[in-house]
Amino acid sequence: MPKTVLVCDDEPYILESVGYVVREEGYNVLMADNGEDALRLAQSESPDAMILDISMPTKDGTLICRELKAGPSTRGIYIIVLTAKGQERDMQESFRAGADEFITKPFSPRHLRRRLHELLD
């Protein structure tokens, strides 16, 4: 049974590209283009990992991190923050909220593929 990865981004092209990469590596892909959908999907589908943008409409990525890490059933989801907010304090804020990994945009699909395999296989 392939592992499931939830991808959340409000930019459609970025969402599509990340989804494409994940699917190509043989994982199940769930996609959300706003924060509320992302949180709902994470809670109902219990994905193995999550690739999360920070600035999104309806719900901020940091808040999603915090809520997922606070829930007993969602605490185990590995959260990779993928954001254009690349400053030091953005990174620290994400880690404080419970993120497991931090990747800045523009990102390298090659690097993402490698990280997914290391984590999920």
Place this chain on the structure above:
Amino acid sequence: MRRLGITAKLVLHSALILTALGAAVTLYSVSQLRGLLYRELVQRVEAQTLNWIEANTAQIILSGDPYTLERLVGELKTREGIAYVILLDARHRQKAAVAVRPGLTELKASIPGPRNFMDWREMEDAAGRRYFELTAAISAAGTGMSPDLGTLFGAAANNPTWGELRVGVDRREFDRGVNALVRKNIWLAAARISTAIALRFAMAKRMVAPITLMGRAANQIAIGNLSERVDRGKHLRDEIGDLVRNFNSMALRLEENRDEMNLLQSRLEEKVLERTYELEQANQKLKYLDQLKSDFISRVSHELRTPLTSIKAYAEILLDSSDLEPGTEKRFLDIIDKEANRMSRLIADLLNLEKIESGTMSWAMTHCDLRQIIRRAAAVLTPSAADKDIALKLHIPEAQSVWADPDRIQEVITNLIGNGIKFCSHGGYIEVRMRRVSVSGPNRLPGRYVRIEVIDDGPGIRIEERDRVFEKFYQGTRTDPDGSGSGLGLAISREIVLHHGGEIWLNSILGRGSSFYFTLPLPPPAGALRLRSHAAREETSDAQNRVGL
């Protein structure tokens, strides 16, 4: 040592002076009284003695009987003040005596009496008692007795003087009276002096009271109680009254000075506070501007990163995948192309906005027809409206000449219609209207304006977002549906409209649609005014063109 108070000093001085004066007066009056008493005594004794001699001479001379003489002398002794009586004959033989003390001797031969013709001596007996002694001659001549009768008795035939009478007056009696008088006088003097001192004390206290009060008031003033005044003695018409009045006016002036100083100080403090506040405000503003700038930079970098992320991601995917379907490959290349265009648009918009805001934009102001501008913008956007099956309608009844930069105004209209197309759902509706109005917009500046309205039946905009949508990069709660916007369109439109002297705003009902409005000022309608106004505008625009170039 304790200082003496003014009251004590005044009273002490008065007491000294009064006592000295009283003593002098008493001494003087005592000596006067003494003389007076003495004189009275002398006169009384002399008168009694003379009376007695006159009454009894005949009998003395005629009788010579010792028993009779003793009786007569004893009778004289009973008179007031007389201590002893001695009767001597011409040959100084004692004929009779009464109450004579032993050892009576002469102390002083002669003491002055009030009458020169009578002889007074001072005597002392063996016990040390002192007496004044009057010696009076007894003669027939002085009695009114006929000389013949004297002759008759032979005794005084050759010598008219029969003998002499000595009458002693006890000096102690005299002294007692004098002493009593002196005592009475001293008591009187003491009473006078103490009454005077008591009065003096009361007066001094009355005089000193305002000074004491002034001392207290001065203390109060020293500790800062400048409203302290002295009430007592305010109406006194003397030096103390002057002092009190001067003191009070000094206190008043001090108080006024202090109030003035306080006022100046509080004004100064106010000024300092004001300046501090202004500085703080300026500092806050600078901080705010600085914050705005860094926000803007991080916004811009974020906005640039988004298309760059897509370009990078798809380029790498294309590079790494050798077996992509031709359709997918084409789609990814399209995305790369679109996102590259989006980046260049963003950069161009940023530069334009920067030019407008910094005043270095070159404006090609001219008389142009607004209807044509709107038509051109609509023509450009008609294909994309048609793609979403959106009905784009223009309601522009006539040509409208405006003084504007036609390309920039077209950009505003394109932005507004483009936003409508972007946010309207499939099969939506967009309408552009134009009408002349007499106020500028929400600021309600009166004048002649033309108002352009772009109305859509899209999702609408929340009330709280109506002003923020004109901010740079404001995204709000809605995502740009096709991701093509730079986030700067409305910000640029607002700058362009403001530059033309108009206003831009919007109305919206959530779920029903939005209406964007902007106004442009129109020249005044009539002859001379219009010409002048045009000339002025041309001048302005020339100047602006020169600056722009």
